Amino acid sequence: MMRIFLKIILSFLFLSFQTVYANTMKVNDITFDSSDSVIFVATSGSEGEVNIKKGILSNPERIFIDIQDAILTKKQSSYDFKNGNLSNLKISQFSANPPVVRIVMTNSPGFDLKNVKVMSIGGNIIIKLQNYKPSQNYLTPIYREVQNSAYDYFEKVRINQVENESLQNDFPIALSPAVPPSVRSNTVVIPTDIKNITPPNEPVRINQPFLNSKLLSRFFVSNAFVKNGSIVISGTGIVNLEKVFYLSNPERVIFDIPNSVSDSKLRNKIFMLSEQETAKIGQFSPTKTRIVITSPDAHKYRAVYSDDLQNLLLAKDDSLKNVKLFSTTSDILSINVKTSQEYKTSIHKLILDFSEPIVHSLKRNNNNIELKLYNVNNSGIEKIFNKINNSDLKNSQINKIGDIGIFISVPIQNDTTIDCLENLNAKRLVLMLKSPNYSTQIQKNTKHNLSKKTIVIDPGHGGSDPGAMRENVQEKNLTLDIAKLVVSNLKEQGASVYITRNDDSFISLSDRVTFSNNLKPDLFVSIHINASENEEVNGIETHYYKDNSIDLAKYIHKSIVSQFDENTNRGVFKSRFYVIKNTTAPAVLLELGFISNIEERGLLMDENRQKKIAEKITEGIINYINNTESK
Ligand SMILES: [Zn+2]
Structure with missing residues (x-):
C-alpha cells in the first residue's frame, strides 16, 4: 500500500x-x-x-x-x-x-x-x-588565419x-x-x-x-553604427578577426569575428554606407559574428582596431583620412624581430612596443602584409626602417602616413599564415609570420633518410575497444589520427611503413605482434593516449621493455618533449606492455598525453597539435636511425 x-x-x-x-x-x-x-x-x-x-x-x-x-x-x-x-x-x-x-x-x-x-x-x-x-x-590574439x-x-x-x-x-x-x-x-x-x-x-x-x-575568451557585439561612410562595430570583451575573404557578384568583403555573439537587435540589419554600399551583421554560427560589406570597392576595406580593443572600424583605406582615429600619440619604444625554426616551418615575429595604446589596422594580401599604425610618431622612421631591414624581415617597406602614423609592409609568401597578438593595454603588438620551410635540416641532409627502412606503426585500440574515454572523446580515434600522420611523414622520408590498423577495427594484441614480427621491421612504434583518475595529471610518457629499444625510446621521447612545455615531460619508462615485450624489433609505446586532463584532451583533438606530435615522432625516428647507424 x-x-x-x-x-x-x-x-x-x-x-x-x-x-x-x-x-x-x-x-x-x-x-x-x-x-x-x-x-x-x-x-x-x-x-x-x-x-x-x-x-x-x-x-x-x-x-x-x-x-x-x-x-x-x-x-x-x-x-x-x-x-x-x-x-x-x-x-x-x-x-x-x-x-x-x-x-x-x-x-x-x-x-x-x-x-x-x-x-x-x-x-x-x-x-x-x-x-x-x-x-x-x-597577449591576446586579435587576428588569426589558422582556425x-x-x-x-x-x-x-x-x-x-x-x-x-x-x-x-x-x-x-x-x-x-x-x-x-x-x-x-x-x-x-x-x-x-x-x-x-x-x-x-x-x-x-x-x-x-x-x-x-x-x-x-569572447567578444559581445552590442552596437553598430555608420560613421562617415564606414561602419563601427562595438562591444565588450576583446575583438578578434579571422582572415578576411572576398566574394563577387556582387563584390563583397567578409569580416568574421570568431568566438563572438551579436545582439539579436543587430542581426540581419542592413546599414547603408553610401548609395551603393551596405553592411550587414549576422550571427553566422553560435560562436561567430559575420559582417558582410557589399561594395564595388570591397577589396579596399580594412579593419581598424581601437586602442581599447573593443571597437572595430571597417572603412575604405582612402576614407580613413577623414576620420579622427586617435586622441593620443604614441612613440615606438622598441622594435624586435625574432626568428625561430620549427620542423618544416620558419617563424618570424615582429615585436613592437609603444609608449601609449595604439590604433592600428592590418591587411593581408597575397604577397605582403600591411600594418598601419595611425597614432604613432614617425619622426624616427629611418631607425625603424634600418632595424626591420637589417633583420630577417628585409625588403619590408616603411613609410609615413601623413604627419603622424607609420605604414609597414612586410613581404610574405602566398602560403604564409599570419597571427597578430596584442597586449591588453594595446602597448605591445606582435605580428607572427609562419612560412612553410622546405629546407630544414632533416630534409636537406638526405631526401630519403629512411629509404631501405621498414617501420611498423601501431595505433592503440580500435573497434569494440575504445581505449580511454572522456567526454565522448575516445583514445582509439586520437591514436589512429596521429598514427596516420606519422605514417605519411615516414613515407615522405622514403621508409616502407606498415600500420597495424588503418581504420576503426579491433585487432588483438597478439595479432599486432605477429603482424610486426612477420615483417621483420627496423622498428615498431605503438601510439596511445593516457588516462588518470586524477584529472590534473598531464604529459607525455615513452615506454620500452627490451634493452634493444632504449635508444629508440630516448630519441623519440627527446624529440617530442622538446616541442612542448617542460611540464609535459613525464619521462622514459621500462614497462611490460604486451606489444613492446613481444615484438622482436626495437619497440616503443608512446603515451602522448592524458585524455583525462581537460586541457590536454582539447590539445590532442587539435589537428595542429596532432601534426606537431607526428612530426616530432618522425624526427625522433630519423635521429635514432642516423645516430645509431653512424656508430
Ligand atoms: Zn591505450
Missing part, C-alpha cells in the same frame, strides 16, 4: 516537473573573457526572456546572481582566479523547486562588487565587471571542481538546499539592504585545483 502511494506521489511529482521543464531555461556553460571584464553564461530554451535577481551575501561579502526558472546542465563548479576583479566564482543549482541557478562571486581586494552589471544578449547572460584592469603581460586551434580560444586560469556528487544529478528533486525567503531579492540593481544574510549551503571544493586549465 505504502509503496503504491509513494509511486503515485512520485509520478505526480515527475509529471509536474516535466511541465516545469518545458518552460525552463537551461544554463549550459559559463566562460570567462580574457579581458577579465566579462563573464558569459550560455543558455538555451529561454526564448530571449531571462529573469535574474541579484543580491549580496555577507561574511565574506559576495554577490550572488540567481537565474530564475533555470536548470544547470553542466557540472556545478568553483573557479579560483589568481588575479583580476574576482577571486572566486561558483555556479550551482541552488534550488530545484522553483528551479534556480545561482552564481556566487567573491571579489579580489580593491574591486567593488557594486560594479557588477548583468545584462542579456540573445537570451544569454553577460556579467560585466567594471574597473577594467588590463593585464600587462597577457580551430585550441591555443587561440583558451587562456590559463585555475579551476576547482566541486566535490558534492549528489548535486550533479540530472533529476534535481532532492538536491535543493532550503532557500531562506530572506535571501531572495527582487531587484536587478544590488540593494544595499540585503546585506548580512547567512550564506546558503555552498558546494564543497576540492583543495587541489587543476593547473593550467584554460577558458574561452
Whole structure:
C-alpha cells in the first residue's frame, strides 16, 4: 500500500516537473573573457526572456546572481582566479523547486562588487565587471588565419571542481538546499539592504585545483553604427578577426569575428554606407559574428582596431583620412624581430612596443602584409626602417602616413599564415609570420633518410575497444589520427611503413605482434593516449621493455618533449606492455598525453597539435636511425 502511494506521489511529482521543464531555461556553460571584464553564461530554451535577481551575501561579502526558472546542465563548479576583479566564482543549482541557478562571486581586494552589471544578449547572460584592469603581460590574439586551434580560444586560469556528487544529478528533486525567503531579492540593481544574510549551503571544493586549465575568451557585439561612410562595430570583451575573404557578384568583403555573439537587435540589419554600399551583421554560427560589406570597392576595406580593443572600424583605406582615429600619440619604444625554426616551418615575429595604446589596422594580401599604425610618431622612421631591414624581415617597406602614423609592409609568401597578438593595454603588438620551410635540416641532409627502412606503426585500440574515454572523446580515434600522420611523414622520408590498423577495427594484441614480427621491421612504434583518475595529471610518457629499444625510446621521447612545455615531460619508462615485450624489433609505446586532463584532451583533438606530435615522432625516428647507424 505504502509503496503504491509513494509511486503515485512520485509520478505526480515527475509529471509536474516535466511541465516545469518545458518552460525552463537551461544554463549550459559559463566562460570567462580574457579581458577579465566579462563573464558569459550560455543558455538555451529561454526564448530571449531571462529573469535574474541579484543580491549580496555577507561574511565574506559576495554577490550572488540567481537565474530564475533555470536548470544547470553542466557540472556545478568553483573557479579560483589568481588575479583580476574576482577571486572566486561558483555556479550551482541552488534550488530545484522553483528551479534556480545561482552564481556566487567573491571579489579580489580593491574591486567593488557594486560594479557588477548583468545584462542579456540573445537570451544569454553577460556579467560585466567594471574597473577594467588590463593585464600587462597577457597577449591576446586579435587576428588569426589558422582556425580551430585550441591555443587561440583558451587562456590559463585555475579551476576547482566541486566535490558534492549528489548535486550533479540530472533529476534535481532532492538536491535543493532550503532557500531562506530572506535571501531572495527582487531587484536587478544590488540593494544595499540585503546585506548580512547567512550564506546558503555552498558546494564543497576540492583543495587541489587543476593547473593550467584554460577558458574561452569572447567578444559581445552590442552596437553598430555608420560613421562617415564606414561602419563601427562595438562591444565588450576583446575583438578578434579571422582572415578576411572576398566574394563577387556582387563584390563583397567578409569580416568574421570568431568566438563572438551579436545582439539579436543587430542581426540581419542592413546599414547603408553610401548609395551603393551596405553592411550587414549576422550571427553566422553560435560562436561567430559575420559582417558582410557589399561594395564595388570591397577589396579596399580594412579593419581598424581601437586602442581599447573593443571597437572595430571597417572603412575604405582612402576614407580613413577623414576620420579622427586617435586622441593620443604614441612613440615606438622598441622594435624586435625574432626568428625561430620549427620542423618544416620558419617563424618570424615582429615585436613592437609603444609608449601609449595604439590604433592600428592590418591587411593581408597575397604577397605582403600591411600594418598601419595611425597614432604613432614617425619622426624616427629611418631607425625603424634600418632595424626591420637589417633583420630577417628585409625588403619590408616603411613609410609615413601623413604627419603622424607609420605604414609597414612586410613581404610574405602566398602560403604564409599570419597571427597578430596584442597586449591588453594595446602597448605591445606582435605580428607572427609562419612560412612553410622546405629546407630544414632533416630534409636537406638526405631526401630519403629512411629509404631501405621498414617501420611498423601501431595505433592503440580500435573497434569494440575504445581505449580511454572522456567526454565522448575516445583514445582509439586520437591514436589512429596521429598514427596516420606519422605514417605519411615516414613515407615522405622514403621508409616502407606498415600500420597495424588503418581504420576503426579491433585487432588483438597478439595479432599486432605477429603482424610486426612477420615483417621483420627496423622498428615498431605503438601510439596511445593516457588516462588518470586524477584529472590534473598531464604529459607525455615513452615506454620500452627490451634493452634493444632504449635508444629508440630516448630519441623519440627527446624529440617530442622538446616541442612542448617542460611540464609535459613525464619521462622514459621500462614497462611490460604486451606489444613492446613481444615484438622482436626495437619497440616503443608512446603515451602522448592524458585524455583525462581537460586541457590536454582539447590539445590532442587539435589537428595542429596532432601534426606537431607526428612530426616530432618522425624526427625522433630519423635521429635514432642516423645516430645509431653512424656508430
Ligand atoms: Zn591505450
